[in-house]
Amino acid sequence: MTEPVIKVDALVKKYGNFMAVDGISFTVDQGEVFAFLGPNGAGKTTTVEILETLRTPTSGSVSVLGMDIRRQEQKIKQKVGVMPQSFNAFDWLTVRENIEYFGSMYSKTVDIDHLIETFGLKDKRRELFKNLSGGLKQRVGIALALVNDPDIVFLDEPTTGLDPRARRDVWEAVRELKNRGKTVFLTTHYMDEAYYLADRIDVIFKGKIVAEGTPEDLINKYGGGNTLIIRDCCEKAREQLVRAIPGSRISGSDILTKLPPEDGMASIAKAVSILNNGDLSCKEIYVKKSTLEDVFLNLTGEKLTEEAS
Ligand SMILES: Nc1ncnc2c1ncn2[C@@H]1O[C@H](COP(=O)(O)OP(=O)(O)OP(=O)(O)O)[C@@H](O)[C@H]1O
Ligand SMILES: [Mg+2]
Structure with missing residues (x-):
């Protein structure tokens, strides 16, 4: 095992x-x-x-790449x-000029044209920064973060405010960083972003880490299990299902059942066999997997984002 590249111990900032x-x-x-x-x-x-050495901690120890x-x-x-x-570059410089300018602050830089190509910015290299779409601006931001060929890349909420297509583009750029062997430290309040990109997640709330693990680990441990959903059932079906399947409840014309983590199949099989017998009708039956949003709600009692409310 190699040493961790970031080590944080009892960090406090007041x-x-x-x-x-x-x-x-x-x-x-x-x-x-x-x-x-x-x-x-x-x-x-x-x-x-603090990890980037831009703020000083109140107490605790932090090492980055083995350095204090x-x-x-x-x-x-x-x-x-x-x-x-909320990264920004110089509006009145082109993409290439911005990258050159940021590169000039470092003793060592990567090949700028190669960097531009890697992040799909070749066609836009002579475009003024101010004329780029939001997604392209963020991609320039990631390229700028790479200009000194860093070992660790910090991306602080890289997709906030972007539309879904632009977010996807940024996600692919982050994947590209990983393919190149970079260590990436990402912050986000989007659970789908963390789920898609992260190997490991720390859930942070009110200054404390409340859980840590791979996305799947967190969902399995704190997601509260999967939910069997049987939609648009006739009254008779609702009555029979709710009586036969433990943990199920009626919600409008639907039946919702929290599935026990180990024994979900028994409930599903029972539901299907009931619906197979007699003249009962339901429109749809499916299992909804719990998400990081459920993890956050179960750990903190709060919704992660406004959109989730
Ligand atoms: N310079 C500062 N002076 C006083 N309070 C601050 C300062 N910077 C941050 N805070 C407060 O510290 C808390 C944590 O802020 P921080 O910016 O680290 O949160 P965050 O998780 O990055 O949030 P966001 O998702 O909104 O970016 C917030 O309550 C914030 O108002
Ligand atoms: Mg922030």
Whole structure:
């Protein structure tokens, strides 16, 4: 086992009396996409900016690539790439000029044309930044974060405010980073983004890490199990189903059943056999898998995003 590339132990950040980061500990391994998943104000940016040596912690220890953030700030800055939340570049410079400009701040840079090509920006390299769509701007942001050929790339909410198509484009760019062996530290409040991109997720809420694991682990452990949904049932079907299947309840004309993690098949088989016998009618039967949204709700009692409400 190689040493983790990020090690955080008992990290605290207070703004005055307000505890923004409340004693968190975690590690990130070389080559993984690690995500902080949490709502507004959870402490994501604060933590990430401490790791980037842009903010100073109140207490706790943090090492990045084996270096202490308090003592080797300049060295760390050379070795990490950063795409800040609400990132912006120079409106009146072209894509290529922006990348050149950011590159000029580092002692070592990658081949800029190759970088432009990798992120599908070749056709736009002479376009002014201000004329790009939101998704393309974010892609430029990721390219800028890579200009110094960093070992770790920090992406702070890289898709907030983008439409679904542009978000997908950014996701593919993040996948590309992983393929190139970069370690990616992502923050997001989108559960689908964390699910799609992250190898491992820390759920962060009110400055504390409330759970950690792979997306599937978290869903299996905290998702509350899958739900069998039988839609648009006639009254007789509803009565029989609810009587026969443990844990089921009527919701409008539907029957909802929380499936026990180990024994879900028994309930499904029972439902199907009931519906096979007699003149009962239902329109649809399916199993809804629990999601990271359910994980968050079960862990915190709150919805992760407004959209989920
Ligand atoms: N410079 C600051 N001074 C005072 N309070 C701050 C400062 N920066 C952040 N905070 C507060 O600390 C808490 C955590 O903020 P942070 O920006 O780390 O959250 P976040 O998880 O990144 O949220 P978001 O999803 O909205 O970006 C918030 O309550 C915020 O208002
Ligand atoms: Mg933030």
